[in-house]
Structure formats: structure tokens, C-alpha cells
Amino acid sequence: MATPRRWRNCATVASACTGCGPSSRRSPDDLKLCASAALFARVSPPGSVFHQLLERYSGNRPDQLTLERLSADCGHVAQ
Known part of the structure; x- marks a missing residue:
């Protein structure tokens, strides 16, 4: 499965973000980011x-x- 370029570009920007990082609160956006990263990391x-x-x-x-x-x-089985 080829990861769409748009997702790779967004992930690159998010991982390079300064002043961003893990949040103690789990907002819906935090959860969506981690879920999407888990999905694409799997493939x-x-x-x-x-x-x-x-x-x-x-x-x-x-x-x-x-x-x-x-x-x-x-x-x-989930890993």
C-alpha cells in the first residue's frame, strides 16, 4: 500500500513542529493524530x-x- 503523499507531507510537518509535543490531555485531535500514525506506521x-x-x-x-x-x-493479532 502506497501512503498518499499528502499524509507523508502532513506527518513530516507535524513531526518537525517545534513547541509541539505530547499533551497531558488527550484532545480529539491528539487521538486522531495517534490513530492515523498507528495505521500508516503499520504499513x-x-x-x-x-x-x-x-x-x-x-x-x-x-x-x-x-x-x-x-x-x-x-x-x-494486534501487536
Whole structure:
């Protein structure tokens, strides 16, 4: 699956943002960012910008609910 260029560009900007970082509050935007990063990291090579986003904004912990939904849809065990 090729990741759309727009998503890669947005992820690159978000991971390079200064003054941004993990939030103690989990706003809907924070949750959407981590869920999207988890989804695209799952189909991207290690070290991708999506992995960098997960590392920066969620302590390198992919969104568990996203992984569970992927597993349910695909019949695989979440990692």
C-alpha cells in the first residue's frame, strides 16, 4: 500500500513542529493524530515519518484501539 503523499507531507510537518509535543490531555485531535500514525506506521517501513510521529507524540506506543480494529478486520493479532 502506497501512503498518499499528502499524509507523508502532513506527518513530516507535524513531526518537525517545534513547541509541539505530547499533551497531558488527550484532545480529539491528539487521538486522531495517534490513530492515523498507528495505521500508516503499520504499513510503512521501520523508521518512517509515521514511526517518528508515534515516538514523539505517544511515547512510541501505537493507538491500541486502532490496532485492535485492524486485527479484527484482517483476522490478525494486534501487536
